Amino acid sequence: MVSASVKDVAALAGVSVGTVSNVLNRPEKVSAEVTGRVQSAIDKLGFVRNDAARQLRAGMSHSIGLVVLDAANPFFTDLARGAEDRATAENLTVLVGNSNEDEGRESAYLDLFEQQRVRGVLLSPVGNVIPRLEQLRRRGIPTVLVDRQTENLSFSSVAVDDLAGGEMAAAHLLSLGRRRIAFVGGPASIRQVADRLAGARKAVDAVAGAALEVIATESLTVLSGRAAGESIRSRPEAERPDAIFAANDLLAIGVLQGLMLMGGVNVPQEIALIGYDDIEFAAAAVVPLSSIRQPSALIGSTALELLLREAAAEDGFAPTQVVFPPELIVRASTQG
Amino acid sequence: MVSASVKDVAALAGVSVGTVSNVLNRPEKVSAEVTGRVQSAIDKLGFVRNDAARQLRAGMSHSIGLVVLDAANPFFTDLARGAEDRATAENLTVLVGNSNEDEGRESAYLDLFEQQRVRGVLLSPVGNVIPRLEQLRRRGIPTVLVDRQTENLSFSSVAVDDLAGGEMAAAHLLSLGRRRIAFVGGPASIRQVADRLAGARKAVDAVAGAALEVIATESLTVLSGRAAGESIRSRPEAERPDAIFAANDLLAIGVLQGLMLMGGVNVPQEIALIGYDDIEFAAAAVVPLSSIRQPSALIGSTALELLLREAAAEDGFAPTQVVFPPELIVRASTQG
DNA sequence: ACACAGCAATGAATCGTTTCATAACCAGCT
DNA sequence: AGCTGGTTATGAAACGATTCATTGCTGTGT
Known part of the structure; x- marks a missing residue:
């Protein structure tokens, strides 16, 4: 048997x-x-x-779903850990799905979670998912957006102020006297990328004689960063930027690799470099990376907290927007 | 409604x-x-x-469970991706549990997977789980051990030859003329750690005048590594090793940080350093890290493949042990 | 005109757990 | 003895999808 x-x-x-x-x-x-x-x-x-039988009877699972942009990004693993810790305390399980910045996979995970009748969904969205989330809500499955501020105030969200973070990063580069700033990041459809860029632009526009160049990447990975770094290194010296703001630390680490290949460009003397997220590896990079720190685990646990509150509320729940301030961390890549 | x-x-x-x-x-x-x-x-x-109803009727879920030692370790995220890709092709979902090297959490995840009637379990075990796995097998839930060779040949496993890898790493350090080798890693209860150490010991024993010191750590994380590195730096110079083999790259990155703090020890001149796993960040470290490369994604997909085969077999299934050879990657941390 | 094959659609039974109205029992009191 | 209140234990119904033996129907061949 x-x-x-x-x-x-x-x-x-x-x-x-x-x-x-x-x-x-x-x-x-x-x-x-x-x-x-x-x-x-x-x-x-x-x-x-048999969990299936229990769930069938209960009409609801004991899981909550989490969809992240990149499961290999330490920012998201930290965030997931924060959410899991909070969930475990509530006797809930977190199912982690990796959208890989792909709308199709994102959608597939939302389908799966819907079929599983999860208690709620935490989502760091790729595309425009609002219609999808409204559908989930009609089903009684609440959603909290993580790492994203919604313009749509009917959903709860937990985020870091990416506009301020972007401004902070660019202002720091400008304060070093750099004027030819390059922003490395993409795709622009990801809100964080767009916001960080907008913040940077704001800081650059405020300084006379400063210019901002945008170097688009396909994804927020080390590999994409390396390609961008190499393309910058291969330019004539006069056409290189004197500072780079990368949309996240993985990109920044890749850019650093690309720049330094074959004894190439000197960081920070020739080009200063700053990343975003302050992942654990940023401090351990060839040239320790300046970065913008986000409280990743706290974002995760707060998001789960909001989700639980929304799930518990009978109805007439007031969506809440939580925004944490980012923090500038200065290391060797923008000093000297 | x-x-x-x-x-x-x-x-x-x-x-x-x-x-x-x-x-x-x-x-x-x-x-x-x-x-x-x-x-x-x-x-x-x-x-x-409603997935619960489907599963109840079908008597089996469409998920397979994966328990890893550390979800933040890029080696395991790569491994997970390999498994997921293969699973998606088969219309299966992978549930990832993070044991955090804790037997209690490992056991809790196995309980959960059992209640969910998963199709199978991929496990990178912390403690002695054989009795637990036999229980799962009696239930008809097959298991494949990942990143671990079983002495118990009744279970399938996919691993890299850690003994050979450890030997390779230590032999490399010895070939540089280093004789006072330190092994940084722990806990010893983790098989990979024990095997890599045993391999290193074998290489060291083969060279007259070479000595191996073991510096135990609590876990395989950057933080543990940093503590080990700092404690080495704080020794009188004469008592420091002239080469360090860290049980994985996270530790190695931490050791590197610990050694270099306050303009401390010079790597590789004073101390050569090699890690294990060759994660993406190893090449991007302050001093690019030599390492032992493992085909992480391939391990994951192969493990899932074995699992599917075992699940499909009526009975009389012959457990299979797959062992991939590791590969030495030499970078700056052991050159010069 | 009849039999029969073949295709579509039916609906009751089933999976394993939880719930809840009901029954059974006992003790204490009048 | 009869009644009440309070524990415990019971077992049928329900959750929602799937399965499969059965029915109903159409068309073909004799």
Whole structure:
């Protein structure tokens, strides 16, 4: 036999299935003697509850879904950990899906979560998902957007002020006297990228004689960054920027690799470089990276907190926007 | 109404529930006209299948479970991606659990997967899990061990030859003329750590006048590595090793940070350093790290492949051990 | 005209758990 | 003895999708 059910346990213990269920779920309602009999039957048969049956009956799973842009990005693994810790405390499981910045995969994960009747969804969106989220909401599945401020105020969100972060990063580069700033990042459809760029532009526009060049990348990965770095290195010196703001640390690490290949460009003397996220590896880079720090785990736990609150609220729940301030971390890549 | 069921769809389309199910699962059995009616009913009601009900009926989920030692370690995210890609092709979902090198959490995830009646489990084990796995097997849930060779040949496994890798790393350090080798890693209960150390010891023992010191760490993280690095830096110069082999790249990156703090120890002149895994960040470190490369994604996809094969086999399945050879990658941290 | 094959559609039974109205029992009191 | 209140235990119903034996129908061949 592959698997024992409550019925088998009940038969062996000489009680009804309802009683077995009571032993499992409200032990205080059952006499000590019966509890003992049922327990030893459970042990003898190696009974394990069937989650599918429980969920079917309950109408809801004990999971919440999380879709991230890039599971390999330490920012998101930290965020996930924050969410998981909070979820574990609530006896919930977090299912992590990796959209890889792809709308199709994002959508596939939302489908899956909907079929699983998850308690709620945390989402760092790729494209325009608002219609999708409204559909989920109609189903009674609340959503919290992470790492994204919504213009649409009907959804809760937890984010870092990327506009301020972008401005902070560019202002820092400008304060070093650099004037030919390059922004490396993409795709522009990702809100964080657009916001960080907008913030940078704001800072650059405020300084006379400063110019901002945008170097688009396909994704926010080390590989994309390296390609961008190499293309900058291959330019004539006069046409290179004197400072680079990368949309995240993975890109920045790649840019650094690309620039330094074959004893190429000197960082920070020739080109200053700053990233974003302040992942653990930023401090350990060839040239330790300046960066904009975000409280990743806190974002995750806060998002889950909002989600639980929304799920608990009968109705008339007021969506909440939480925005954390970013923090400038200065290291060697913008010093000297 | 929160959610429509097949019954609702059937009623609206004016057919029986069985027909709706047929439209969903064997469209070729249903006439075009009825299919159309059912489809538009589905669209109108926003019907989404309830996965719990499907699973209950099917007796098995469409998921496979994966428990890793550290979800933040790029080696494991790569491995997970390899497994996911293969799973997606098979219309399966991978649930990733992070044991964080903790036996309790490992066990909790196995419990969860058992309750979910997953199709199979991929596991990179912390402690001695063999009894647990035998229990799963009795339930009909096959397991494949990843990143671990079993002495117990009754389970399939996919691993890299850690003994050879450890030997390779230490032999490389010895070939540079270094004789006071330190191994940084722990806990020793993790098989990879023990094997890499054993390999290193073998290489060291083969060279007259060479000595191996073991510096134990609590975990395989950047933070643990930094502590080890700092403690080495704080020793009198004569008592420092002249080469360090770190059990993985995260540790190595941490060691590097610890050594270099406050203009401390020069790598590789004073101390040569080699890591293990060759994660993407190894090449981007302050001093680009030599490392032992493992085909992480390939390990993941191969493991899933073995799992599928075992799940498909009626019985009398012959467990398979796959061992990939590691590869030495030499960078600046062991040159000069 | 009849039999029969072949295709479509049906709907009751099933998966395993939880819930809840009901029954059984006992103790204490009048 | 009869009644009440309070524990415990019972077992049928429900959750939603799938399956499969059965029915209904159409068309073909004799």
